[in-house]
Amino acid sequence: MPNSKYLIFLGCAIPYRVAAYEISARKVLAKLGVELVEMPEFNCCGLPLDPVSHETMLILAARNLALAEQQGLNILTLCPGCAGTLKKVNKILKEDKALREQINGHLKESGLEFKGTITTKHLLQVLKEDVGIDNVKNAVVKPLNMLNVAEHNGCHILRPKAYIGFDDPEDPQTLKALIEATGATCLDYVDETECCGAPSVGVSDKVALQLARDKLNHVKMVNAQALITICPFCHIMYDTNELRIEKMFNEVYGIPVLHYPQLLGLALGMTPEELAFNELRVSTKKLLEQVNEGAKINEQ
Amino acid sequence: MAENAVAVKDAMKEPIRASELDPKFKYQLIKLHGSEKLLKCFQCGTCTSDCPVARYSDSYRPRTLIHMARLGLKDRVLKSDTLWLCAACFTCTDRCPQGVEVASVIRVLRNLAAEEGIVPQVFKDQCSSVLQSGYAYKISELRLKKRDTLGLPPLPKGNPESVQKSLKGVSFMKNMENKGENDAKQ
Known part of the structure; x- marks a missing residue:
């Protein structure tokens, strides 16, 4: 079994009202050798506010990414909305220097900086790429x-x-x-x-x-x-x-x-x-x- | 709000007067992140035909919204309730043969509407929750305590002060904050 280690990003909906997903995911991942570290001080991924303010979404997502970068660990999410947002913003800010500087200007106010050094994966992607479908099968x-x-x-x-x-x-x-x-x-x-x-x-x-x-x-x-x-x-x-x-x-x-x-x-x-x-x-x-x-x- | 949203449909029945067109609106849009490729739309209708929301809404038609935006019907588009019906499933974006990123154009239009103060309640609630706790929903003390009995680790403590500091230069959030305070006073 592989030994991978991730920061777990819970997002908002799961702690708000979907406990069964978190409980079962934590148990299954532990069994399959994926280690989870709690992510301190994370906030909403940003997606819910994208319809009203794209800039707010970018800052919220970048703040999460910057926090994970400080820990030096990649992010695992259970929510595809969070995974998609963090992936998308990571890609946009890595490619667009001017936008990155603008967003980092906001993050600076709270002593953070986005550098683009980590990646985000959804549970499904971790099971496929880190654990491997054959290893899942063998554990049954x-x-x-x-x-x-x-x-x-x-x-x-x-x-x-x-x-x-x-x-x-x-x-x-x-x-x-x-x-x-x-x-x-x-x-x-x-x-x-x-x-x-x-x-x-x-x-x-x-x-x-x-x-x-x-x-x-x-x-x-x-x-x-x-x-x-x-x-x-x-x-x-x-x-x-x-x-x-x-x-x-x-x-x-x-x-x-x-x-x-x-x-x-x-x-x-x-x-x-x-x-x-x-x-x-x-x-x-x-x-x-x-x-x-x-x-x-x-x-x- | 948009349960009986017919604004676009009705608006389209109204004759279009040249005087209400903003000829520069489309050029404003192509400078914004997400709607850069707006002018590539050739009105084929793939977005509307593949849109799951259009199937059940009498009025939500992404192709129509894109066309109205390009014509410069700025007020009609930004004030239409149907703008808020998009479920952001990104089917239109993935299937657009012209690479228009239709869902992102809709998002840009919503952002512009929001700047003009048109914000559905559900988003106001989420903005205020993010500013207060960092999370989009207000997670009750009961829920937080229940985590322990469910065998879950405590939810990491948020840092709303840090979130607020990061967002303090965003004019939209500032408006939301002021609005929230005024609402509270009333």
């Missing part, structure tokens, strides 16, 4: 071959391609490969790379929930037993809001939505309790029964 002790699931990458792990440079935004493969590494089957479905709608919440909840509803319909159409996400916002749209969508459109889904490290954790032999399944809104009772039944058959 309880293969999930009884499960057919669907994946949802979300937008900011992939787009805009010119700044993110990870996987193929039109036909992404990494999350699929990582799901299949657990032994589960990852199903194809219509419009896999479409947006969950989360950024439109608060501006038009109706449009946002209709986008999430589309996804749930497409996932249901292929009889997926669960939907697997890697983003706190996408997870809120499908798990936290699933009941709301069911009521609004008079439909029934009952599709459990797991954070990828929760799925992986099960395959690594961890219990649902350890992986904070109780924090999920949509019931996973039936899913876990199917896992247990399948495991009994595997043992025979």
Whole structure:
């Protein structure tokens, strides 16, 4: 197993309301030999304020990057929005000297300077590039071959391609490969790379929930037993809001939505309790029964 | 706010008068970070046809917004509610055959609207939270305490003073801060 060490950048949404993702990710990463160091004094990555002030976004992101540079460690994020923003700003400020000087002028007020010496990776990228999909597969002790699931990458792990440079935004493969590494089957479905709608919440909840509803319909159409996400916002749209969508459109889904490290954790032999399944809104009772039944058959 | 946003659609029904066009608006835009390639748009409509929001909104059409910006319909664009509907999924940016970075042009237009004081409440709340705590959301004491029972390490202490210092030269944040204080006084 590799021994990599990262500063963990939690961002805002995860500590605010998505604890299960953090709990399961920390457990899985520890098991796979990735060491996490807490990142002191970090702030919002900047993305939420980009629509109203690009300059504010650049300064907030650069402040985080400068803090990480002081620690001499690369950043690992669980949120693709944070990863995308930190990657994008790192690239822009490294390439545009005039802008870098302008932003550093702001950071100077708090004794910081952006130099461009570190990189940022999302959890998915660390699992693929540092741990390796084969090593993930080798660590599996309880293969999930009884499960057919669907994946949802979300937008900011992939787009805009010119700044993110990870996987193929039109036909992404990494999350699929990582799901299949657990032994589960990852199903194809219509419009896999479409947006969950989360950024439109608060501006038009109706449009946002209709986008999430589309996804749930497409996932249901292929009889997926669960939907697997890697983003706190996408997870809120499908798990936290699933009941709301069911009521609004008079439909029934009952599709459990797991954070990828929760799925992986099960395959690594961890219990649902350890992986904070109780924090999920949509019931996973039936899913876990199917896992247990399948495991009994595997043992025979 | 934009639940029944029809401003763009209705605005487009209004006849365009030459007197309301700002002929230099597009040149102002191509100097701003993100909208440099605006003039390369040839109105093919890929952005709108691939836009997931356009599918469910009666009025949000990225191609229309880009066209209005290029015509110089500055006031109509900046005051339209639909400007705020973009989900920033970047599908239009990735698929634009002309490399226009459509989502970034929309962001530039939103930034200009915000400078004129048009800021949806959700962003005002996040600005004030960032200034107060460094985080975009107000994370409750209860949540912070619960981390311990969940077996999570304490959330690293933020440094709002340092964040405020870094942002003090940004005119937009200064406006937000003043606005917040005035709101509090009322």
